[in-house]
Amino acid sequence: MACKKIGSLSNAMWQRSTTCRVSLCAGLNIPAFACGSFASAGATMNGQNCCKDGHNCGPTRNLAANHNPVAAAVTSHRHQIVGKNRGEESLNKSGRAFSSTAPQINNKTYLWARYNEMKRLVHDLIPPGVCNLLNPSTIYANNEVNLEEVDIYGFDYDYTLALYSSALDEMIYNKAREFLVQHYKVRERHNGRILSFQDAIGMVHIKGYMYKWIMQDLEKYILRGDETYAVLHRLASHGKKLFLITNSPFSFVDKGMKYMVGKEWRDFFDVVIVQADKPHFFNDCLKPFRRLDSNGDLQWDRIKSLDKGQIYKQGNLVDFLKLTGWRGSKVFYFGDHLYSDLADLMLRHGWRTGAIVPELEVETKVVNTEQYAQSLTWLQALTGLLERMQMYREPESKEVLQEWLKEREELRAVTKNLFNPHFGSIFRTCHNPTYFSRRLCRFSDLYMASISCLLNYDLSYTFYPRRTPLQHEAPLWMDQLCTGCMKTPFLEEMAHIR
């Protein structure tokens, strides 16, 4: 049976290797490197389970030497390595020539033995079949949020209440390219500056193409409308107040909502605001609210209250707060655009915010594959190995390190291309969070693939953010594990860093 959470296993293993080094290595004079291997067996020690939470981690894995020919070879190297380590130690400490009686091996053999040892450890760490650890419907927290305290739920419309299929992205892309090539010529000056692809995409929206395409074929472009209905129904039936603030026009929203939620969709909402002109809606007070009559025609009467059943246009947040009194953390607003929807609310107005990131679903599928888990973990381990072994500088060793560097580059490409061959994951560039990721953490309290993720949680659920380690902190999560836990048995080699 596979371990339920690699995180638990990682944690347990890290602790094991530390404990092992301190208690066993010191007490029984077992070399640290061998202790690392012992811990890496991922099996029982002193009759204890390897997982901290007591889950069974799977079949007991003795040091694979008895079962695995590769490991057997590594084990045969290991005896030599111990001798080498001791030799290095005596050289480092005495500052004089090597004087051990232990058998000597060349550096190349030594480096490859360490490589194989590490590879076996990674294999043990992620046994085949351990994947699907992430549920694509999970809601992730950047800040602690207790839904019990939320009385009022607000929504953006496009890409939030209405999720669109990739067919629409393709249409927008093709149309934007058409703009660039046919109407303006690529690199032609537009309003005094070069028209970018982003401008062209903006024009697809402005010119109403997107609205036209969607309204012509709702079934093709709108995804999972029944889930949107289920979310709204659930919130309303629990007595929550709902509101909608969208930049889209009423006729477009009305058609989509009728398709997803039904003719009476407006009954769910206490306030509906269309053509709001976000982000200006949130950060200036210039535009007053206007009302649309039942034909969708603009009325010019002064707005003194925002009433259920009415449709309002434009307006601004200051008036909205005055008229509704919906302030602070009892209001939760969902949107897909970090700047237009969420930034001002988070930074200036104190509403709680939820970011809708549809890409999470696809990326979660990638993270859940065995290929990704294996590649990423091995990439981390190999990087750690390169870091520790870089002091081997004679030509023979350098050749080995060059091979490792090449393999590392290939692994980096594999782990990137699994997401997207052009730009990788939207969340990370190699090990660093992307700009998008950092903004996402800053501007949203929660983030999720779609609002339907809410259906998996009780309406008094509290979301707690997980603590993620900084560079100098102890490794407590999977992809930090290999470099981290492997460093522990090799502390002697890191003496120059301490």
Ligand SMILES: [Mg+2]
């Ligand atoms: Mg939107």
